[in-house]
Amino acid sequence: MLIPLVQGIRKFAMSAAQKPQIVFVLGAPGSGKGTICKNIVENYKFIHLSAGDLLREEQNTEGSEHGDMIKEYIKLGKIVPVEITCGLLKKAIEKSGASRFLVDGFPRNQNNLDGWEKVMSQCVDVKFVLFLDCSEEVCTERCLNRGAQGSGRTDDNLDSLKKRFNTYSNETMPIIKYYEGKGMVERVDSNRTLPEIFEDIKKIFTPFISQS
Numbered sequence: 001m002l003i004p005l006v007q008g009i010r011k012f013a014m015s016a017a018q019k020p021q022i023v024f025v026l027g028a029p030g031s032g033k034g035t036i037c038k039n040i041v042e043n044y045k046f047i048h049l050s051a052g053d054l055l056r057e058e059q060n061t062e063g064s065e066h067g068d069m070i071k072e073y074i075k076l077g078k079i080v081p082v083e084i085t086c087g088l089l090k091k092a093i094e095k096s097g098a099s100r101f102l103v104d105g106f107p108r109n110q111n112n113l114d115g116w117e118k119v120m121s122q123c124v125d126v127k128f129v130l131f132l133d134c135s136e137e138v139c140t141e142r143c144l145n146r147g148a149q150g151s152g153r154t155d156d157n158l159d160s161l162k163k164r165f166n167t168y169s170n171e172t173m174p175i176i177k178y179y180e181g182k183g184m185v186e187r188v189d190s191n192r193t194l195p196e197i198f199e200d201i202k203k204i205f206t207p208f209i210s211q212s
């Protein structure tokens with residue numbers, strides 16, 4: 001009787017250890033989420049999943065039933081219903097089969113958080129939230145520059161940016177606060193230069209990787 005029990009425990013322990021680890025990366029539009037995720041991926045074994053990129057890809061997929069809706073939401077800086085975004089993230093996580101993911105730009109509101117917890121909480125392990133804290137002035141300038149440099153995005157203009165910042169303050173900040181209350185937020189001042197930010201990133205990710 002003892003052997004099957006030990007085997008059972010071992011099997012359980014293994015499956016818990018094998019759950020993919022998730023780090024959410026949040027911050028205002030232009031705070032540097034995509035840029036910093038790229039840097040992390042170059043230095044640590046993570047897969048970068050940008051919720052915004054996945055939505056833009058879906059929007060451009062011929063025959064997608066959600067394409068028009070996503071287009072409209074992005075231009076207005078509104079948050080797409082979680083069923084769509086979480087579905088895309090889940091598919092990408094499962095397809096990749098990797099063990100660590102940076103989920104960039106999600107969860108952005110309560111609907112995102114509720115939907116994620118309902119579908120994902122059993123099968124992944126959210127480790128912490130990397131919060132890139134950056135002023136609205138700096139972020140606006142960076143997004144306008146990104147637009148001027150040919151990002152091709154429909155939302156890198158002043159009109160959409162105002163709406164995106166509203167959404168960020170009213171809907172995303174409460175999610176960051178929620179995780180802060182759980183002691184799960186690593187805050188980095190991303191107003192600074194990239195080398196300065198990367199120094200802080202190293203201080204967060206090197207111990208995390210060696211402990212996990």
Ligand SMILES: Nc1ncnc2c1ncn2[C@@H]1O[C@H](COP(=O)(O)OP(=O)(O)O)[C@@H](O)[C@H]1O
Pocket residue numbers: 027028029030031032033034035036142143145146190191192193194197
């Ligand atoms: N620390 C930084 N200093 C200067 N420019 C930056 C910095 N971080 C990002 N950028 C630039 O600002 C723009 C927005 O960065 P991005 O990583 O796309 O932010 P987000 O994904 O948060 O919108 C990009 O053009 C990027 O090259």
Ligand SMILES: O=c1ccn([C@@H]2O[C@H](COP(=O)(O)OP(=O)(O)O)[C@@H](O)[C@H]2O)c(=O)[nH]1
Pocket residue numbers: 027028029030033034050051052053055073074075076077078079080081085104105106107108112155164
């Ligand atoms: O989980 C998400 C992520 C993005 N978006 C939409 O996609 C836009 C662009 O998001 P992205 O993260 O690419 O912008 P960034 O903050 O990186 O500039 C947002 O304003 C939203 O309209 C969304 O609805 N849900």
Ligand SMILES: [Mg+2]
Pocket residue numbers: 033034050052105
């Ligand atoms: Mg981005």
